[in-house]
Amino acid sequence: MPGRSDAGRFAPPPPSRFALPRAHRGVLEPRDREALLRVVMALLTTPTAPYFEDGVLRVVRALASEIPGVELRSDPHGNLLAARAGRGRRTLAFSAHLDHPGFHARLERGRPPSAVLHGGVPLANLPGARLRFHDPRDLRTVATARVERAAKDATGAVVAELDDVRGRLRAGTFGVFDLADGVVRGTRLHARVCDDLLGAAASLVALAILAREGHARPVACIFTRAEETGFVGCIGLLEAGLLPAATAVVGLECSPRRAAARVGHGPVVRVGDRLSTFDPELTGLLQDAGLRLAARASGFRHQRALMDGGACESTAYNAWGVPAGGACLALGHYHNQGARGGIAAEFVDWNDLEGLVALLVEAARAFDAPGTTAGPRQRLLQSYQRGRSLLAASTDRILGSATPQRASHGARR
Ligand SMILES: [Zn+2]
Known part of the structure; x- marks a missing residue:
């Protein structure tokens, strides 16, 4: 019977292993590497899906409120702003989204249990995928299941029919791919969600470093909801018009790797996405920051590329008149697409992530700095x-x- 418990016995999630890689490039101070690991662990062990960002929002709130001088503010759509005041006309804001493709449980009388996919994962990858469903209030696992088949319904929604349901699948719960929260092997981090909780992690740690330095000018982090379904949270934020006046944005992403943007070759100054190219001033700010860091720290490297494997919120910010550049991590197994089909953990290079934090800090130091x-x-x-x-x-x-x-x-002649 749909949703009926079968003894409530489900296997634990695949085991995680979080540790700092020994091989690193000396780009961040040891205490900042430790802080980054702590933030990454807190975020990646918290399940998320479009419209079910409850848990990660709680984690971000807790982490951001530890940073001296940071004020937290939610917009009417539940997007979160963590802002640090300062002297200066413009605010530099790092923006990251807190969702990742996931499922909403759907239970209808007389039909097999199913779940609706929100976010872009190809239909062909879904059959056989193991899912883990959570209660958004306390995040406990309520059920696990396997996708038997997936198809689009009349409205265009991707509906996954489920079998091997264990536990008690309920409406109002959300499902994620039943993959390890995070496993570090060598310098690679494999995780159910890199995109975009690692963008959020990088921005939080960069903000903490700037606070410690006594950064004098306004700086903020923006955490958006429901990006995977078409920048819905971000557009809500822009329509509400609640960003501080004269905000300039650096949109953060994990974006499908490219020939010119490889995993392990440093953070990427993202000049554009599939839909648009980004603000030249902010692109230059990031590029110059990368060049300065490379001159100072021999282990630092960065890449500069058009990341046209996806679109990102920087396109939305620019379209609403908020100038935005972009920085990202080159990502493998984008949206959990395995190399040979099926579902797999996303992966990035840990050193790229450390480099991204350094890049954001250096960009903020230069943004509107006197004499720059x-x-x-x-x-x-x-x-x-x-x-x-x-x-x-x-x-x-x-x-x-x-x-x-x-x-x-x-x-x-
Ligand atoms: Zn993303």
């Missing part, structure tokens, strides 16, 4: 200064010969 002369125009002006005397010395010859040349060129 970064940016492409400044760099171009320097090469102009270097070359202008040669330009001037050769100009008389060029212009002097211009008229006769034009005449002879124009003369027909």
Whole structure:
């Protein structure tokens, strides 16, 4: 019978192993690496799905409220802002989403138990996937199940029919892929959810470092809901118009790896996504931060790429007139798509994550800093200064010969 308990016996989730990789690049201080691990563990061990961000929001609130000077504010849609005041007209905000593709339990009289997928996972990958269902109030497991088959219904919703249901599947519960919360092997972190809880983790740790440094200018973290279903939470936030005036955003993501953006080759300055290219000033801010870090720390490297394997909230921010750049981690097994079909843990490189934290901190240090002369125009002006005397010395010859040349060129034989 649908939803009926079969003795309530379900296996525990696959085991996790969180530890700092020994091989690291010396980009973060040891205490910040430890803090990052703690934040990552707290977030990744908390199940999430679109519209069921309850648990991760609680975790983010708790972690952000430990950071001195941070004020927390929810918008009318449950998106969360963690802001640190300072002197300056503009706020630099890091934005990450707290959901990940997942399932809403659906129980209808006379029908087999099923669940509706929210978020982009190809239909073909779903059959055979093991799911774990949670109560959003206390996150305890209420049931496990296996996807027997999946198909789109008349409304276009992806409905997974379930078998091998153990426990008590109830309406109002949500399902996640029954994968380990996180396993570190070598320098790789394999997890049910990298996208985008690692973006959230990076922004929280960057904010904590900036607070410790006594960062003087306004900085914030934005945590959005329901990104996977079309930036729904983010658009709600933008429509509500509650961002501080003159906010500039760095959208954070885990994005499918590319030929020019590889796992383990450093955080990615994301120049754009599948839908748009991003704000040049903020892209330059991140790029310059990466170059400065590379000059200071030999272990730091970064990549710069158009990450067109997906779209991200930076496109939404820019479309609503809030300038946004992007930074991301190159991601393997995007949205849990296994290399040979089926469902698998997503993975990133831990050192890329440490590099992302460093990149955000360095970008914030430079953003609106007095005397900062970064940016492409400044760099171009320097090469102009270097070359202008040669330009001037050769100009008389060029212009002097211009008229006769034009005449002879124009003369027909
Ligand atoms: Zn994402």
